[in-house]
Amino acid sequence: MAKWxxxxxxxxxxxxxxxxxxxxxxxxxxxxxxxxxxxxxxSSHGKTRIIRQAYFEHPSYVPLLRRGYELWSELEQAVDEDLFQRTGLVELGPKEGVVIPGVLRSAAEHGLAIEELSVAEVAHRWPGLAAREVHSQAQWQAVIEKDAGYLRVEACVEAHLRLAEQAAATLQHERPVRHWRATPYGVKVTTDDGVEHAERLVIAGGPWSGQLLAGLGIRLSVLRKYQYWYAPQQTGYDQRDGFPCFFHETPAGNFYGFPSIGQDGLKVARHSGGTPVETPTSPHPTDGADQSLIEDYLKAFLPGVGKHLQAQSGCYYTMTPDEHFIVDVHPDHPQIAIVAGLSGHGFKFTSVLGEIACQLALDGETTLDTSLLRIERLRQV
Known part of the structure; x- marks a missing residue:
C-alpha cells in the first residue's frame, strides 16, 4: 500500500x-x-504580482479568475491576513494593439466593470503617468479596472503552506526530486535521500517542469526576467496617494509595475523579452541592457520616478509555445495532474489552479472549464 x-x-x-x-x-x-x-x-517571489480579471490574453481565463478571487478572499480570512491589495490597474496602449482590444473583449463577454479613458485623462488623474510622448496620438487609449491590484506573493505561498500543514500535510523542503515513474498502483518518486510511493501525483515544478515532463514531447522554454525597485524622485507615486498598478503596451514592448509601497519603492518590470536559459540557476547575473530599457520606459511614461535604483531581483517565466497554461491530467497516466507553463502570467491564478489540480488528481476532472489549457493542443504543435 502506498504511504501517501x-x-x-x-x-x-x-x-x-x-x-x-x-x-x-x-x-x-x-x-x-x-x-x-x-x-x-x-517564479513565486518578488513581493508583488498584479491580479486582474478583464484578461486581454483570452476571455476563457475570466471564469477561472472569478473563482480565484473567491479563493483569495477565503485564504485571507483563513489566515487573518491581507494578501490582496485593490489598488486598481491602468492599462494603456494602442487602440488597435493587443492589450486594449483584449481587455475590452473580455470585459464585454463577461460583464466586467471597467472605465475607458483617453491618455490625457489618465495623466490628469495621475500626473505621474504622464506618457508625454503619446499625448497627441489619438489612437492610444487607457482602460481602468478598479477591482484589480496586487497579491503579496511570498505571503500567499506561506499562507497556503501553513494551512496545508494545519490540515496534516507533510511538507519537505530542500529535498530535490530526481525522477518519477508511473506504476500499476500509482507513482514512484525518487529523491536524493530515498523513494516515495503514492497513489497520485501533482507536478507543479515551475521552471523545472521541462525536466519533469520530458517524456511528453512538449516544448517548454524558460526565460530569465528581472524586477526593479526605484525610489521615486517626485511625489504622487505612493500607494497611499492612490497611485495604481499599471500595464503598458508600448513600441518597445510591454511593461508593468506597482505603486511605491512603504520603503520598497516603485516596482517595475518588462513583460516582453527575457533571456532564454537551459537550466534555472541563481543568483541571477545583472542585465544592463534590460535595465536601460526599463529606465527609457520610466522616462517616457513615469517621468517623475527617475533612476535611483534601490533593488533588483531575477525570476523565471516558463513559456508554452502559445503562452497559455498547461492544466490537465497526464495523457498516459490519469493518476497524475499537471500545472505547468504559466508563461509569466500565472501567479494570480494559483489559488484556483491549486483547487483544479486537486480535483484533477482525485476526481479526474474539474468543475471549471479548462479546455483552453489542455495538453493535447501542444502535442500537436
Missing part, C-alpha cells in the same frame, strides 16, 4: 495551493521542493 495518497512536486504558488486543497479533502499529502521554504530561486 498524493505527492506534490514543487511548493511554489501552484504547488502550495494544491497541497492545501488536497490536505483539506483529507488526503495524506507529501509536498516536495528542492529549495528552502518560500524561496527566491523560481
Amino acid at each position: 495518497d498524493v505527492i506534490v512536486i514543487g511548493l511554489g504558488g501552484a504547488g502550495s495551493a494544491a497541497a492545501y486543497h488536497l490536505a483539506a479533502r483529507g488526503c495524506r499529502v507529501l509536498g516536495l521542493d528542492q529549495h528552502h521554504r518560500v524561496h527566491t530561486h523560481g
Whole structure:
C-alpha cells in the first residue's frame, strides 16, 4: 500500500495551493521542493504580482479568475491576513494593439466593470503617468479596472503552506526530486535521500517542469526576467496617494509595475523579452541592457520616478509555445495532474489552479472549464 495518497512536486504558488486543497479533502499529502521554504530561486517571489480579471490574453481565463478571487478572499480570512491589495490597474496602449482590444473583449463577454479613458485623462488623474510622448496620438487609449491590484506573493505561498500543514500535510523542503515513474498502483518518486510511493501525483515544478515532463514531447522554454525597485524622485507615486498598478503596451514592448509601497519603492518590470536559459540557476547575473530599457520606459511614461535604483531581483517565466497554461491530467497516466507553463502570467491564478489540480488528481476532472489549457493542443504543435 502506498504511504501517501498524493505527492506534490514543487511548493511554489501552484504547488502550495494544491497541497492545501488536497490536505483539506483529507488526503495524506507529501509536498516536495528542492529549495528552502518560500524561496527566491523560481517564479513565486518578488513581493508583488498584479491580479486582474478583464484578461486581454483570452476571455476563457475570466471564469477561472472569478473563482480565484473567491479563493483569495477565503485564504485571507483563513489566515487573518491581507494578501490582496485593490489598488486598481491602468492599462494603456494602442487602440488597435493587443492589450486594449483584449481587455475590452473580455470585459464585454463577461460583464466586467471597467472605465475607458483617453491618455490625457489618465495623466490628469495621475500626473505621474504622464506618457508625454503619446499625448497627441489619438489612437492610444487607457482602460481602468478598479477591482484589480496586487497579491503579496511570498505571503500567499506561506499562507497556503501553513494551512496545508494545519490540515496534516507533510511538507519537505530542500529535498530535490530526481525522477518519477508511473506504476500499476500509482507513482514512484525518487529523491536524493530515498523513494516515495503514492497513489497520485501533482507536478507543479515551475521552471523545472521541462525536466519533469520530458517524456511528453512538449516544448517548454524558460526565460530569465528581472524586477526593479526605484525610489521615486517626485511625489504622487505612493500607494497611499492612490497611485495604481499599471500595464503598458508600448513600441518597445510591454511593461508593468506597482505603486511605491512603504520603503520598497516603485516596482517595475518588462513583460516582453527575457533571456532564454537551459537550466534555472541563481543568483541571477545583472542585465544592463534590460535595465536601460526599463529606465527609457520610466522616462517616457513615469517621468517623475527617475533612476535611483534601490533593488533588483531575477525570476523565471516558463513559456508554452502559445503562452497559455498547461492544466490537465497526464495523457498516459490519469493518476497524475499537471500545472505547468504559466508563461509569466500565472501567479494570480494559483489559488484556483491549486483547487483544479486537486480535483484533477482525485476526481479526474474539474468543475471549471479548462479546455483552453489542455495538453493535447501542444502535442500537436
